[in-house]
């Protein structure tokens with residue numbers, strides 16, 4: 001399927017989405033939102049795909065929401081259309097989504113990366129929530145997700161000063177899972193996605209859901225949820241196969257059942 005602002009392709013069992021507005025440093029306009037949501041939904045529905053990777057260019061993952069598109073918007077327009085609510089659709093992907101970030105991930109770019117399940121950063125990556133410099137604040141989840149990733153003090157620092165964080169600081173702060181050389185970024189992210197895609201899909205989706213539930217549940221509720229989902233896994237053929245393969249010292253052949 002061809003899109004206007006992204007390239008979406010299947011490589012083996014991985015759906016790769018590459019933001020493709022190079023002249024605007026991949027600024028996220030309404031067409032990018034429509035395209036990325038459509039591509040993520042298509043990959044989610046594709047039985048041949050087990051995980052996704054979202055990436056940008058060497059210079060910019062995305063330099064934020066498109067300032068030129070939104071600058072003239074009125075309050076009533078923003079309110080009535082519930083501006084940015086469409087990004088919630090992207091976070092509904094059930095299959096794992098990895099953000100592979102090189103260069104600028106600013107404002108909505110940083111927020112898009114944080115909507116993914118984890119972030120692999122190039123050593124060139126720069127994360128920031130510079131909305132305050134534009135007379136506004138984050139609006140695609142930055143004040144909430146960044147705080148959960150890096151804690152209140154650092155989130156306040158980033159959101160109130162608009163300063164950027166480099167890849168080393170982002171890894172130290174827990175924003176990114178690992179840092180790799182820029183030249184290897186997409187390959188490393190694809191390797192991680194391929195690894196996930198080779199596991200049992202129902203087990204992967206259940207594990208993703210359980211980790212995400214830790215955000216909205218108390219510890220007691222979360223532990224109970226985890227146990228119940230874990231119990232249900234004994235109904236999977238893949239649980240029988242995975243454990244038999246271990247006992248028989250062979251590679252498991254998961255069938256996603």
Ligand SMILES: CC(C)(O)CC(=O)SCCNC(=O)CCNC(=O)[C@H](O)C(C)(C)COP(=O)(O)OP(=O)(O)OC[C@H]1O[C@@H](n2cnc3c(N)ncnc32)[C@H](O)[C@@H]1OP(=O)(O)O
Pocket residue numbers: 023024025027028063064065066067068069104106107108109111130131134137138139140142
């Ligand atoms: C979602 C919310 C609510 O949270 C809000 C946001 O995301 S608001 C946007 C937050 N992002 C920013 O404020 C970053 C804006 N961009 C920059 O500061 C700079 O472009 C830079 C530091 C990332 C890179 O600087 P430089 O290398 O000098 O490149 P430029 O010449 O500035 O940019 C090239 C080209 O891209 C256009 N551009 C860049 N960012 C955006 C953007 N967010 N929206 C729209 N257009 C953007 C920039 O205007 C240039 O275009 P031309 O002048 O060449 O037409």
